[in-house]
Amino acid sequence: MKIKDFTIKEAHEGLKNGEFTSVELTQAYLEEIEKKDKEIKAFITVNKDLALEQAKRADEMIKNGKMTLLTGIPCALKDNVLLKGIKCTAGSKFLENYIATYNASVVKKLEEQGAVFLGKTNLDEFAMGSSCEKSAFFPTKNPNDLERVPGGSSGGSAASVSANMCVYAIGTDTGGSIRQPASFCGVVGLKPTYGSVSRNGIIAFASSLDQVGPLTKNTEDAQIVFEAIKGVDKMDSTTIDYTEEDIDLKNIKIGVPKEYFTTGLDKEIEDSVKSAIEKYKKLGAEIVNISLPHSEYALACYYIIAPAEASSNLARFDGLRYGENTDGSIKNRTEFFGKEVKKRIMLGTYTLSSGYYDAYYKKALKVRTLIKNDFEEAFKKVDVVLGPTSPCLPFKIGEKMDDPMAMYLADIYTVSVNLAGLPAVSLPIANNIGLHLIGSSFKEKKLLKIASLIENKI
Ligand code: GLN
Numbered sequence: 001m002k003i004k005d006f007t008i009k010e011a012h013e014g015l016k017n018g019e020f021t022s023v024e025l026t027q028a029y030l031e032e033i034e035k036k037d038k039e040i041k042a043f044i045t046v047n048k049d050l051a052l053e054q055a056k057r058a059d060e061m062i063k064n065g066k067m068t069l070l071t072g073i074p075c076a077l078k079d080n081v082l083l084k085g086i087k088c089t090a091g092s093k094f095l096e097n098y099i100a101t102y103n104a105s106v107v108k109k110l111e112e113q114g115a116v117f118l119g120k121t122n123l124d125e126f127a128m129g130s131s132c133e134k135s136a137f138f139p140t141k142n143p144n145d146l147e148r149v150p151g152g153s154s155g156g157s158a159a160s161v162s163a164n165m166c167v168y169a170i171g172t173d174t175g176g177s178i179r180q181p182a183s184f185c186g187v188v189g190l191k192p193t194y195g196s197v198s199r200n201g202i203i204a205f206a207s208s209l210d211q212v213g214p215l216t217k218n219t220e221d222a223q224i225v226f227e228a229i230k231g232v233d234k235m236d237s238t239t240i241d242y243t244e245e246d247i248d249l250k251n252i253k254i255g256v257p258k259e260y261f262t263t264g265l266d267k268e269i270e271d272s273v274k275s276a277i278e279k280y281k282k283l284g285a286e287i288v289n290i291s292l293p294h295s296e297y298a299l300a301c302y303y304i305i306a307p308a309e310a311s312s313n314l315a316r317f318d319g320l321r322y323g324e325n326t327d328g329s330i331k332n333r334t335e336f337f338g339k340e341v342k343k344r345i346m347l348g349t350y351t352l353s354s355g356y357y358d359a360y361y362k363k364a365l366k367v368r369t370l371i372k373n374d375f376e377e378a379f380k381k382v383d384v385v386l387g388p389t390s391p392c393l394p395f396k397i398g399e400k401m402d403d404p405m406a407m408y409l410a411d412i413y414t415v416s417v418n419l420a421g422l423p424a425v426s427l428p429i430a431n432n433i434g435l436h437l438i439g440s441s442f443k444e445k446k447l448l449k450i451a452s453l454i455e456n457k458i
Helices: 008-016 022-040 048-063 105-112 155-162 179-185 219-229 267-282 295-316 331-336 339-352 357-381 404-409 415-420 444-452
Strands: 043-046 074-078 116-121 168-173 188-191 211-216 253-257 286-290 384-388 424-430 433-439
Touching (some): 008 022, 048 116, 074 155, 116 155, 155 211, 168 188, 267 286, 267 384, 267 424, 286 357, 295 404, 339 357, 357 415, 384 444
Parallel strands (some): 074 168, 253 286
Antiparallel strands (some): 043 116, 188 424, 424 433
16 A cells, blocks of 8 residues: 555544445555665654554454544654563663663554554653764764754654654654654644643653653644543653533634844744734734733753753763663663763753752752743733744754754743643644644643644645
């Protein structure tokens, strides 16, 4: 069979109507990976045997009338999500040969629905980066322009969806890692509310910021995957259950913060975002000028809090538990961690050390509260906050490798969302340009519905 630009719904219809089986669909995607991934390099591991086994099981489920929307649909997992029996590297030499001993809770939930996992996708080491170039193995290329980066850290997941090497993918977002690559690759990326999706079985980066979410072809698919993976999990005490009531799409109010349209924003992106605003106006939405006065501190605050938590989370890689020479020597950390990871561990250890804790870490926590309060104020007036996902277009591979500040600035619009724990989506509005819509907590459905109003209409 020939792969089309399948959405989940379309692939589901095909399976339901018996146009193809899950085994056929899976085989077709595996062939597509074989054909395209030599160049794009989105996958670190392709688990062909497991995928075909799962596809067979899915075909049984379909035959027995136990089908859900995700049954038999091939997807990809970022390589920091544990899939039992399969290598899980987190893009690091430290875990180059690490085989996952259990399934992440997200994987369990998807597996119960009969999902097919094609493989594990490339990422910046331990999800630290914005370009996928900081993977210890190889950089992934942007399928829309092979000289450019796909964004990061979930660059492999975004590229695999964009290049039709899977129907949807799972990513993680600590400061923008689902939304920024989604924007660079022209797909939809949803970062759910903190606590809505279990982090059990995800290799932790910064626990108070990390969230798991889908990268999909459209907003409808994002909603389907989100529904499947959300919910309370006894293995992650931060998770909660909730259902959203039906949404009234009349009288929508969209907040546009003045702080999001200042210097540093690419002109082409600004124009696209402005035309999206016009689209919403034409549909009858009310555009409200708002202010998020503390957003200028978001990046600085994130780069204190995220490294602090990372330095603690990565202490488990002590040379005893993981890596090749498990003799406990510090040499392991020197040898197996990449430069970016070492930098963040040192930064985090520094800001948490006595004498500096109050000046940096504690102050950053206070600023975090101010950022959160800004959003709370905004959501008293509006339903969603609108802006660009990224200030820049996909850059050339290598272009920002020696300029960490330029690389960090790629997340200027996304990090505040993680600091505030809110849901946000990146929606493609032009070639490699994403519109960033931020919702209030636990309102993903409303957020995606509002995004869908202008989907493919620009
Ligand atoms: N690019 C940001 C960083 O380097 C965010 C990464 C992420 O969301 N995992 O930390």
